[in-house]
Amino acid sequence: MEQTVKVFCKNNGQYFDLPMGTSLLEAQTIVGIQKPFLIVNCKVNNKTESLNYRVYQPKDIEYVDISESSGMRTYVRSLCFILAKAVSNVFPRAQMSIEHPIAKGYYGVIQGKESLTDDEIWKIKSEMERLVKEDLPFEALEAEAKEVVELFRQHHFEDKALLLETSDMLYAKYYRLGHYVDYFYGCLVPSTSYISLFELEPYMSGFMLRVPNRDNPDELESPIRQPKMQEVFNEHLSFLNIIGLDNVGDLNKANRTGNMSNVVKVSEALQEKSIADIATQIAKRFDDGVRIVLISGPSSSGKTTFRKRLEVQLMVNRIRPVGISLDDYFVNRVQTPRDEFGEYDYESLYALDLKQFNEDMARLLKGDKVSMPSYNFTTGQREYKGHDLQINKHTVLVIEGIHGLNPELTSSIPDKSKFLIYVSALTAISLDNHNWIPTTDNRLIRRLIRDYKYRNYSAIDTISRWNSVRRGEDKWIFPFQENADVMFNSAIIYELAALRKYAEPILMQVPKSAPEYAEANRLMKFLSYFNYINDKEMPPTSLLREFLGGSSFKY
Template sequence: MTGTVKVHCLNTDEHKETPIGTSLVDLIKEFNVKSPYLITNARVNNKTESLTYRVYRPKKVEFVDLTDSSAMRTYVRSLCFILAKAVDDIMPNAKTYLEHAVSKGYYFQIESDMPVGEHELNAIRNRMKEIVEANLPFEQVEEETEKVVELFRSLGLDDKAQLLETSDMLYARYSKLDGYIDYFYGSLTPTTGYITIFDIQPHNGGFLLRVPNRQNPVELEPEVKQEKLLNVYREHLNFLKISRLDNVGDLNRAIREDRVYEVIQVAEAYQSMQINDIAKEISKRFNDGVKVVFISGPSSSGKTTFRKRLEVQLMVNLLKPVGISLDDYFVNRDNTPLDENGEKDYESLYALDLELFEDHMLKLMSGETVELPTYNFVTGKREYRGNFLKMDNNSILIIEGIHGLNPKLTEHIPEDMKFKIYVSALTTISLDDHNWIPASDNRLIRRIVRDYRYRGYSAQTTISRWDSVRHGEDKWIFPFQENADVMFNSAMIYELAAIRRHAEPILMQVPRTVPEYSEAYRLLKFLGYFNYITDRELPPTSLLREFLGGSSFRY
């Protein structure tokens, strides 16, 4: 095919005629695109594409580097491919399980007949470096899904075969790296030579794949201890194994075999048992002097429904829960601190009147009467409306808010009077053995549905704000999650299959002409791996009802 095609490069704001079939890699040179960090993919007409993508029609192109979440996903995905091949080269009979993000890296396990010690790990690391130095291409192959499934079955990759077999796709892509075949959801770098910053190391009975720092991607992310978080993941992975629902293909199979009602019932019962256990522990600690429970967690983690269900269980345990909102302790709007961009930072701990909050908590716990404030979000000022509170002998305070685990919020309240809970949707079910589901994707989909249903926000608006929300979580929530006495995983095995029919029509409304379309398109493709289930089987107390509607709780 001869001729030229017009390309608009947003990075340089230039328009050029370029030969039809030019790759994005060549367009970087053509437009002389400069970036301080590695470019791993591009948005083409607001859809994320690999740098091997070729232009055949007029396009608008924006190249993105590792400071962008999409580019980092491409890097990590390619790194995981290299890891899987290296393990296969060094230990041909071993199986690699890439499980979840933890400790600023990615936790993985190697299942083998022989122990994986320092010698084997060094051999795998060195093989990864050899693969990178060889600058091998990632080859993409597209065939009829039936043939790809047959290929995966012949290679013993039943997890991938079942995912594709149950996903209703006519054609499927798989990738090849020097003869090694794998399947990764999303784009890869053109070659292995892009992947220069990484490490692997032993980590809590498994291994940690270390990746570049998002803010400064020329160095590794610092390792962060997150043993409590890892233990929650392990507990839920064991539950999935017992349920024989390790991956999405297993869930789809259960849906097709009309076993999903049982899956829902077991998942809901499991969560109920956990909430009941937490209530029992609080009751026990209450007798030892605990007077206040703090519930914290990131956006759309289901904190509100968790609190309501916990309060019911506390009442069953003969305690009287008294809820107080941290929002009512906002400073007057004019006194709100500013962020690095000069905007009012309502996520900041210092957007709260810490002195007043602690004074009220201490007085309440000592038996005094306190007039609680109410924050007027219209006027941006604190008001007092005669809301007096005095604790009874069996009362226990329940405080829900993003700063609940931050020591500075309650630094003058004795530790033995506090019980701290971290709540998040820690998604444990995976697409297959090498493709985990990011917890942030789970929460974003929840938030898109909730914002549209209850707050009148479009998916475009929610997506546009998500990076800012994540930035606030990284600063004010995640550093303190290990301070929790207990962690509660609000994610459910079946939930993305149930939420799909609610999320898809909302995501489809995002215009193709806006930058947010790239993320909407990615989420739609991701949800396409799940078979539909209706939510009519969900009990009215289900945590998922907070987002889908139909809850018996009032919000």
């Protein structure tokens, strides 16, 4: 008699008896699950697993397609594996690096090649298409970590070998596609034929890998121009190369050899230099009429500490900064626009009284004394408490808020009077040459710690709200990034090693029964690659102190 195991499918709310050892891919047909887009992985007891996962015990299962974050990650990882093998087939022994996401795609280079010709790009793409057509299986394998390290060294993947060697693993999983081996910190699709939509194009000295649009995965993301952001990435990568910290394995090695103190000092000095350079640019433009500095950036980008450090540097340049909060220009609560769920949308530009804000700024620039508003978050009303403001020839107004780069915010203020700054954790350090650290993960970990420490929010609270936060950023912040006069990369090379010991206890509080466990588990695994570091040498002015505490600035 065939043994069976009972599973509960969350997608349709039904129980099924499956033959013992059935794969989730086989079970997909049995339970009759269809979703609007390609199904690429499955949550098993709220933990993301491959469709090749086999069921031997009673489980809750929930199939995921590429319109969801974890599904798109699975698709893109699998696509990158196909790209890596194609590059290896076209250029044997060549090393490919996927540097960072940019322009709605992923920018990569082939080490040792100053540029790629159109013909070379075509050959790589054609090889990718051939691999997809052959429907080759992605094999997930596991062995003692020391064996996997040696395997990667045999294949000249020192970046992967060093990452695993310094991550204190007894056993390590890796993947094989034909004779090509690679490493990824998440699951892949079952076979290459799942990856039907992609594009590979020349970009700068390397290539641009284009991927499906998450909102409409039947279409590719439309590329956008981001030259200013690319410049920030280039500068950061150049700096990492100079100091010899290309990947997390290098960072862990620096920690183990007692060099982390220097890494902290150099990282903090780099940020201070960047802030000082921005203050110098403002000072030069100050003589030409700049009187308003607008600072924008997404959640947990470190805007507040950046502003405070910038104000110090402005004073060094003999400019007196005066801060204004956009929050004080909220319309009365009953006038606040509502989102698609009928809730007050405080992230909307139109939650602000644009007319009053522009009138007040124009009067301040003329030298008038202006009665400044204050927003009462308890009553939801704007109040005037006798706070008058008047600026002089030595003053610059510093305004921090998510809408700072939106032209509509300051539509009646002359461009020559404004200096625009975009702040975000744009890029820190990659896990290895094929696994980058998403900006959103960096910011989410910062926010988890800050919410828990200062707002009494649990990890479940923060994770459950994160998609909504990101939707607001996609609508109100990211479209205006390139309007900035300068971009400031708030990510710090060593920060995830410093944040790990603070984030892990918070993430561990998420119960396995919670839907948010899948994301909490992913973040804990991601953090586990970083060695713990002693953060006592982190200065009180560090941007990370905004999230960890111990800052010399008042918030």
